[in-house]
């Protein structure tokens with residue numbers, strides 16, 4: 429079922445003490461507040477087991493920031509889906525733009541990672557989005573369309589329903605420049621239509637599509653109010669409980 433979701437991508441931030449402290453603040457917040465959305469975090473992989481301990485009753489979904497496209501073996505530095513599954517991690521981000529930019533990831537990698545996650549019943553949060561040139565040239569819908577098709581369209585209808593999509597225009601990530609609510613809505617509706625054409629409207633209507641890129645307490649509510657925006661994937665503002673909680677309350 430389509431869910432409202434606010435997810436924090438911690439990226440490569442916070443030492444262990446600070447990470448634990450933020451997790452305990454989040455736990456406290458979740459205990460004392462009714463939220464109208466699911467809340468997920470993707471801390472650095474080193475902290476995933478601690479996160480599972482702290483949120484032992486599943487108060488918050490715990491996600492990896494990346495997962496290997498391979499099952500096991502000689503892949504130094506990688507984490508497998510089996511490993512995540514063995515400590516009950518909920519899923520993983522897939523092909524964040526920073527993985528694409530610094531590690532050469534493509535939508536074909538994304539496709540394999542997503543398939544691996546789904547095979548183990550974990551949730552992929554598949555990230556896509558255009559860069560600044562592509563936005564300026566007016567190619568952004570074509571870019572996002574091609575990304576979405578390559579990464580997702582080998583999946584069955586039952587599989588694609590379980591994928592969360594995060595539209596993150598690269599020009600809005602960490603830049604302070606946010607897509608307007610209308611710009612986000614345009615691309616989200618486009619992605620949903622694309623899926624509806626391939627899999628049918630019922631399937632498309634079940635998929636949560638999150639927006640990411642400089643979401644802040646000041647703009648979250650307006651962005652989340654758009655009909656095809658089902659929440660946000662938050663970077664910098666997920667690192668402070670005051671900001672992250674206000675973004676969560678964008679659904680109140």
Ligand SMILES: O=C(CO)COP(=O)(O)O
Pocket residue numbers: 437524596600601602603604640641642643661662663664665
């Ligand atoms: O990349 C993002 C989330 O994955 C967005 O980052 P910022 O919210 O810092 O722009």
